[in-house]
Amino acid sequence: MIPIIYWGNFFAEGALSGSTSTDANPGRRVGDGSINLPYEATSGSPPSGVIQVTLSEAKAPDAFVLVLGDVTSGTRFTLESEDLGGGNNATILDFTLTADTDRFVQTITGATARAVWRLTVVSGAAQASFRELQLASAQQLPRSPEVGIDRTRVRQFTRIPIPGGQPFVKREGPRLRRTLYSFVAISGLEVSGLERFADGVEGGDAFTLVDDLAAQYWSELVESDVGFPDQAGVFTMQLGFQEIAVE
Numbered sequence: 224m225i226p227i228i229y230w231g232n233f234f235a236e237g238a239l240s241g242s243t244s245t246d247a248n249p250g251r252r253v254g255d256g257s258i259n260l261p262y263e264a265t266s267g268s269p270p271s272g273v274i275q276v277t278l279s280e281a282k283a284p285d286a287f288v289l290v291l292g293d294v295t296s297g298t299r300f301t302l303e304s305e306d307l308g309g310g311n312n313a314t315i316l317d318f319t320l321t322a323d324t325d326r327f328v329q330t331i332t333g334a335t336a337r338a339v340w341r342l343t344v345v346s347g348a349a350q351a352s353f354r355e356l357q358l359a360s361a362q363q364l365p366r367s368p369e370v371g372i373d374r375t376r377v378r379q380f381t382r383i384p385i386p387g388g389q390p391f392v393k394r395e396g397p398r399l400r401r402t403l404y405s406f407v408a409i410s411g412l413e414v415s416g417l418e419r420f421a422d423g424v425e426g427g428d429a430f431t432l433v434d435d436l437a438a439q440y441w442s443e444l445v446e447s448d449v450g451f452p453d454q455a456g457v458f459t460m461q462l463g464f465q466e467i468a469v470e
Contacts, residue, residue: 285361297347304337
């Protein structure tokens with residue numbers, strides 16, 4: 224399949240509010256760009272929770288993404304939008320999980336730009352725990368990668384020699400996927416979309432990658448520079464992605 228990147232996060236661009244006000248509430252920590260720390264998205268019985276973001280200007284996301292979390296079958300997600308101060312309320316997504324999962328992507332099509340976006344979560348049994356959520360923009364590569372995809376497994380460890388004995392191996396993190404794609408882009412919308420993505424993650428921001436094998440994972444650009452070599456309007460590009468993972 225053609226890889227798709229879900230980047231940016233409206234939850235990190237506006238004023239957040241939630242159904243609780245503790246430090247562990249997603250209203251404080253959703254959209255922080257990190258999957259290191261989990262937080263409870265629901266409380267009470269039956270478990271439920273609300274996460275709302277109020278933007279300074281109306282916008283429309285391309286997808287709602289659970290980057291990483293712990294939610295059970297039967298959990299219902301409802302995403303609504305409305306104007307600042309109320310009015311024109313619309314239900315954008317309303318779906319119930321049919322299996323336990325730790326990540327998913329729900330595409331949003333035809334949504335009107337709004338300033339207020341509200342997520343309601345109702346879980347059937349256990350409390351829902353999130354590490355990161357996105358209201359994201361989508362950028363698909365213009366076409367399938369060319370033959371010769373570079374796939375690497377990054378093994379995080381330090382090998383410490385022990386005189387006269389077996390070396391001590393200190394494991395420093397999980398194994399990570401690193402993928403380098405080469406592809407062709409034609410001047411116009413294809414290139415401008417890729418430029419918006421490169422500019423949008425210019426601070427090293429993380430994003431969701433659904434790769435050519437249909438695997439979904441939190442990722443970052445490996446290189447600090449993204450080249451746009453132009454050969455008479457044909458751009459032969461490379462993008463390198465490395466997985467961000469937690470144990």
